[in-house]
Amino acid sequence: MTPTAPPSPAFDIDALAALARLDLTAAERERFRAQLGDVLAYVAQLAEAPVGEGSAVGQGAGVRLRDDVVGPSLPRAAALANAADTLAGYFRVPPMRE
Amino acid sequence: MEGFEVVVGIETHVQILTRSKMFCGCGADFAGAEPNTLVCPVCLGLPGALPTPNAAAIAAAVTTGLALGGEIRPRTWFERKNYHYPDLAKGYQISQYEAPLCTGGGLEVVGADGVRRTVGLERLHLEEDTAKLIHAPSETLLDFNRSGVPLMEIVSQPDMRSGDEARAYLEALRQLLRWLGVSTGNMEDGALRADVNISVRRVGETRLGTKIEIKNLNSFAAAKGAIEHEAERLAGMAERGETIVQSTRGWDERTRTTFAQRTKEAADDYRYFPEPDLPPLVLDAGWIEARRAALPALPAARRADLTERWQLSDDEARVLTRDRATADYAVAALVAAGPGASRAVAGWISGPLFALANAEPALGEGWTSKVPPNALAELAALVADGTLTRSVARDVLSEMWSTGRRAAEIAAGGARTQISGSDALGAVVDEVLAAHPKPVADWLGGKESASAFLLGQVMRATGGQANAAVARDVLDKALARRRA
Numbered sequence: 310m311t312p313t314a315p316p317s318p319a320f321d322i323d324a325l326a327a328l329a330r331l332d333l334t335a336a337e338r339e340r341f342r343a344q345l346g347d348v349l350a351y352v353a354q355l356a357e358a359p360v361g362e363g364s365a366v367g368q369g370a371g372v373r374l375r376d377d378v379v380g381p382s383l384p385r386a387a388a389l390a391n392a393a394d395t396l397a398g399y400f401r402v403p404p405m406r407e
Numbered sequence: 408m409e410g411f412e413v414v415v416g417i418e419t420h421v422q423i424l425t426r427s428k429m430f431c432g433c434g435a436d437f438a439g440a441e442p443n444t445l446v447c448p449v450c451l452g453l454p455g456a457l458p459t460p461n462a463a464a465i466a467a468a469v470t471t472g473l474a475l476g477g478e479i480r481p482r483t484w485f486e487r488k489n490y491h492y493p494d495l496a497k498g499y500q501i502s503q504y505e506a507p508l509c510t511g512g513g514l515e516v517v518g519a520d521g522v523r524r525t526v527g528l529e530r531l532h533l534e535e536d537t538a539k540l541i542h543a544p545s546e547t548l549l550d551f552n553r554s555g556v557p558l559m560e561i562v563s564q565p566d567m568r569s570g571d572e573a574r575a576y577l578e579a580l581r582q583l584l585r586w587l588g589v590s591t592g593n594m595e596d597g598a599l600r601a602d603v604n605i606s607v608r609r610v611g612e613t614r615l616g617t618k619i620e621i622k623n624l625n626s627f628a629a630a631k632g633a634i635e636h637e638a639e640r641l642a643g644m645a646e647r648g649e650t651i652v653q654s655t656r657g658w659d660e661r662t663r664t665t666f667a668q669r670t671k672e673a674a675d676d677y678r679y680f681p682e683p684d685l686p687p688l689v690l691d692a693g694w695i696e697a698r699r700a701a702l703p704a705l706p707a708a709r710r711a712d713l714t715e716r717w718q719l720s721d722d723e724a725r726v727l728t729r730d731r732a733t734a735d736y737a738v739a740a741l742v743a744a745g746p747g748a749s750r751a752v753a754g755w756i757s758g759p760l761f762a763l764a765n766a767e768p769a770l771g772e773g774w775t776s777k778v779p780p781n782a783l784a785e786l787a788a789l790v791a792d793g794t795l796t797r798s799v800a801r802d803v804l805s806e807m808w809s810t811g812r813r814a815a816e817i818a819a820g821g822a823r824t825q826i827s828g829s830d831a832l833g834a835v836v837d838e839v840l841a842a843h844p845k846p847v848a849d850w851l852g853g854k855e856s857a858s859a860f861l862l863g864q865v866m867r868a869t870g871g872q873a874n875a876a877v878a879r880d881v882l883d884k885a886l887a888r889r890r891a
């Protein structure tokens with residue numbers, strides 16, 4: 310980080326932790342707040358780089374498309390092979406009722 | 408609700424009718440497939456798997472956007488919508504955010520009051536469907552067959568003002584999707600799903616009230632019911648001065664009430680960003696124009712043609728444009744029958760012919776080839792020139808339906824031609840008068856109404872094949888002769 314780095318954009322460490330499903334200790338909150346602040350300040354600095362007109366998003370040659378043809382799928386046993394848990398051909402996870 | 412107005416916008420998710428999925432070659436026809444048999448590294452979100460967009464899904468979305476009068480972006484891109492839920496193996500859904508494939512346009516809707524309005528559209532974008540979850544008390548089971556099926560999300564403007572209007576919008580949208588052949592539009596299968604945004608405000612207020620979202624309405628009736636219930640609830644809260652918090656609610660079909668699901672707050676931070684695995688989607692201007700040129704005549708244009716050129720009523724036009732096959736059939740029959748016969752032809756289609764088709768639902772659109780349009784026009788002409796009575800013609804139509812023969816042929820072969828010669832009828836009338844001396848005496852005694860009974864007996868004796876006007880004339884003359 311150079312001394313001229315722009316200030317870090319504002320963020321709410323508690324909201325981010327909630328989205329990431331992390332329970333942070335007070336010490337972790339402060340450590341990650343500082344680290345994330347540095348990262349965001351660095352990204353903000355990148356935004357100042359002269360990259361010319363417009364954004365790079367949507368530039369370049371177009372994506373190659375696929376014809377609408379059905380190809381082979383995985384055998385179910387292979388699809389389920391790495392699942393933590395399965396039941397009757399389904400992936401099985403803890404109850405998720407809304 | 409007195410003094411309040413409900414404002415409704417609808418987001419629909421539409422499964423696009425393709426053979427394969429949006430970004431992989433797995434089959435998209437998952438109905439009836441064993442769980443997790445239509446899956447591959449791409450739609451299971453396995454690390455390192457790369458998506459490749461389905462050209463047919465993009466073509467279908469462009470066709471739909473054009474049919475809705477929207478503007479197609481020639482250069483757009485996909486984005487990642489990030490959230491954590493087991494229905495998304497990748498942890499994100501490939502969708503579009505900043506640059507939807509299509510913006511603007513509108514859909515003509517005929518409300519319950521018969522008034523036509525256009526519901527404006529905000530956007531149409533492409534995305535992929537998620538896995539199906541089966542909830543049990545102790546576990547949740549996942550089937551990824553649906554994961555990656557192509558979806559269009561179509562977002563309306565907040566232009567609707569009642570549950571009926573919202574229902575009419577969904578019906579018009581389903582009709583158009585089926586018309587274009589881009590989706591089955593079956594709400595009961597989840598091929599068309601509606602999320603409804605509702606707010607209320609005092610009449611005269613121009614700002615929008617706080618918005619409540621009701622997700623996953625899976626029938627027209629549910630959409631209408633949920634809106635009507637929620638509008639009442641929100642108006643009641645506003646009336647009592649309670650604060651409405653922006654939130655998502657569900658609809659309980661059993662109790663016909665909405666219930667709280669979650670408040671908005673931080674839950675919807677989807678952290679959209681451009682999908683790094685996919686270069687931009689670039690559509691050739693000539694290709695877009697070719698799709699526009701290939702659009703069929705659409706329901707609204709067909710309705711206008713039927714009312715203006717063929718002088719049919721709004722109702723007749725609506726019935727005859729219920730789907731594209733019916734509309735094509737109706738126009739062909741109208742053209743074959745020529746001007747002047749349009750009301751009669753419309754009546755034959757929406758009455759007896761629909762009844763025959765409804766009795767054989769397995770035919771689907773195939774009913775239109777059972778009695779070709781020009782054959783129906785011929786039947787209508789035989790009724791118009793008095794060769795067949797309406798009741799005989801109905802039987803002739805049934806025979807045309809089951810045998811494929813033409814009306815004139817059936818009529819000639821089966822002695823079904825109307826008995827209109829007064830000589831032939833004269834004999835029948837004489838028999839009837841001889842068989843019913845009492846009514847004849849009544850008539851001679853001044854009871855005019857007795858002749859109606861006698862006419863009925865004449866019609867019955869001819870099996871309904873007498874021309875009623877001629878029969879009346881012959882009967883009147885025969886009675887008059889007796890008086891003299």
Ligand SMILES: [Zn+2]
Nearest residue numbers: 431433447450
């Ligand atoms: Zn796949």
